[in-house]
Amino acid sequence: MRGRRNLPTERASVSSLPGPRSAEMLARLSRCVIAEPFPFVIDLEKSHGMWLATVDGQMLFDWAGFYASRLIGINHPRLYEPEYAARLLRAANTKTANPDFLTPECLEYYELLYELAPRCMKGPELEVYVVNSGAEAVENMMKYFLNLHLQKRIAQGREIGRRRFIYFDQAFHGRTVFALNVTYLAHDPIATRDFRGFDQGNIQVPFPAVDTSAPAEENDERTVATLKIVEAMLQYNAGDIVGIVVEPLQGAGGHRIAQPRFYAELSHLAHKYDVYLGFDEVQTAGGQTGSFFAIDQLDLPYPPQAVAVAKKVGCGAGY
Structure with missing residues (x-):
């Protein structure tokens, strides 16, 4: 080697x-x-x-x-296989202004991204949007949701409202402005200092992280409590909530995961209250959870409207 x-x-x-x-x-x-x-x-x-x-x-x-x-x-x-190394060197030495200039190498990469899409999202309506980084992938996912929400409210003849997102404690979604405003790390407050609240109105709720040292009943209670809070926020802020942003496994927040039923119920609530559900798989996509996407292992009743990826994918992308 x-x-x-x-x-x-x-x-x-x-x-x-x-x-x-x-x-x-x-x-x-x-x-x-x-x-x-x-x-x-x-x-x-x-x-x-x-x-x-x-x-x-x-x-x-x-x-x-x-x-x-x-x-x-x-x-x-x-x-280091010669053919791969030569292709990589050629692409790296002539970095085009993507996406305005297409190369065969770039097209092959885009086709691979499309092929690797989350199983629950595959179909004729699937689209992939490529950006530079994980934070940009999350940022553009939120912008996409904001645009969908705006068009929906206009079509319904309703006021636009405050346009808020629900997110979870110990979440980390990136360091761009939108992403920072759905981020909260108790152990690293400098990450959001001076930027938290810049995009006012987002709602932070507890993340029902599984405690392996606690009785199963306690983890069940934590899951139910969080779901009740989420539903209460959706009811109380009807029309203002754009979407829910969640990591299937919190990375920077401490490698915390919730019970599988939590994600399924979150999917159900998003569908019930007609808000958009986005998964941040910037850290989890790529295979280390046992499937290319962590959500491939979740029994979601409804597919999410977007999934953000980066890191092992080589750039940022949104499905």
């Missing part, structure tokens, strides 16, 4: 970071850009799989897969 010759064997400890070469490079970085990376610099040539080699010869195990971006790790041998 590429990069596995003469691998460093030292396992890094917290006290040994950064090493001297990493420290020198981090100091150079601080003079150029505003950034606060981890206290080491990765040697891509010597890294392999989930093992990160530092430029100082230390080895670190990447438990996070670059925040769910690299399911296959570093230097997978298939990524």
Whole structure:
């Protein structure tokens, strides 16, 4: 496998970071850009799989897969097959202004995205919208819902209203303005500081995370309680709620998941009250949950109106 010759064997400890070469490079970085990376610099040539080699010869195990971006790790041998490497180099060296200029390589990628769509959304009405990042995928999902809501209210001859979204505590949906306003991380308040409330009116409700140490009845009660809150908000704010944005598994919020019935009931409530349901699969799409999309494992009575993806997909996209 590429990069596995003469691998460093030292396992890094917290006290040994950064090493001297990493420290020198981090100091150079601080003079150029505003950034606060981890206290080491990765040697891509010597890294392999989930093992990160530092430029100082230390080895670190990447438990996070670059925040769910690299399911296959570093230097997978298939990524160095000559035909693939040549095609990748050609596309990378001539990055076109997508989507205005089409190439065969880009078309092949778009067709693959379409083929990989969530099972519950496949059909003649399926559309895929490609953007740059996960935050942009969520942002455009929300813009899409806002547009649908606006057109619906106009067609009904009703007032537009406040246009609000329901989201969940410990949710993280990105750092663009719309996405930040459906984000709340109790352990990382700086993520939303000064931006929270910029898009006023969104409603945060508890996320009924499963507690594996608690009795089943307690988890059931938590699920029912949250669903009652969601339905109460839909009833009380009738006409103002645009949609519900939810992660099938909360990533930055602590790798928390709810009972499968929660997502099914959420789908039912969205349909009952005629609001749009969007799943943020930026971290979960790509296979690590056992299916390409996490929602492929959920028995949803109605398909969501949109799903946002990124990371392992290579860019941002909305289904």
